[in-house]
Amino acid sequence: MKLDRQMRALASGDMSAFEVIYNETKKSVYYIAYSILCDKSAAEDAMQTTYLKVIKNAASYSYGTSVKAWIAVIAKNTSLNMARDKKNTVNVDEFFDSAQLGVTHTDDYGLLIDMAHKNLPQDEFVILMLITAQGYKRREVAEIMDMPVPTVTWKYNKALDTLKTLLSDKKVKRRGQ
Numbered sequence: 001m002k003l004d005r006q007m008r009a010l011a012s013g014d015m016s017a018f019e020v021i022y023n024e025t026k027k028s029v030y031y032i033a034y035s036i037l038c039d040k041s042a043a044e045d046a047m048q049t050t051y052l053k054v055i056k057n058a059a060s061y062s063y064g065t066s067v068k069a070w071i072a073v074i075a076k077n078t079s080l081n082m083a084r085d086k087k088n089t090v091n092v093d094e095f096f097d098s099a100q101l102g103v104t105h106t107d108d109y110g111l112l113i114d115m116a117h118k119n120l121p122q123d124e125f126v127i128l129m130l131i132t133a134q135g136y137k138r139r140e141v142a143e144i145m146d147m148p149v150p151t152v153t154w155k156y157n158k159a160l161d162t163l164k165t166l167l168s169d170k171k172v173k174r175r176g177q
Helices: 002-011 016-037 040-056 068-085 111-119 121-133 137-147 149-169
Strands: none
Touching: 002 016, 002 040, 002 111, 016 040, 040 068, 111 121, 111 149, 121 137, 121 149, 137 149
């Protein structure tokens, strides 16, 4: 009941209630995240994301149910999403050997972005940057680029596949060569 009252207070904007909720649930949230991600730093990131979601969605909590269980489900789902995203990520040390990425000199973009710029067609590069770097939705990019949404999705996925191939093969061919 104590946490139920705190959730009501949090939902009405009382941020001091968050401290009580956090102190009561932080260990379980951490252990849920750590058990899924197997990495201390990633578990801490998952905790942070979980509690941001708790604050944002406090009003959607069903009063009279278990606050701890509600937060645990958020932690589990957040951690599973992070694990899935991590599985689809290729880690590259862009400063280790920039020549392997097809670049010998960089501008303000950084090596990976420079590699994408040099190896992708212009429209794929723009779509990739709008979605990944600027956070636009595909629907918004379609409006900006004056393309159908399926075309934007196809070009975005094609750009990602091209970059994954380039990074995994460590064979980068410059566009036009």
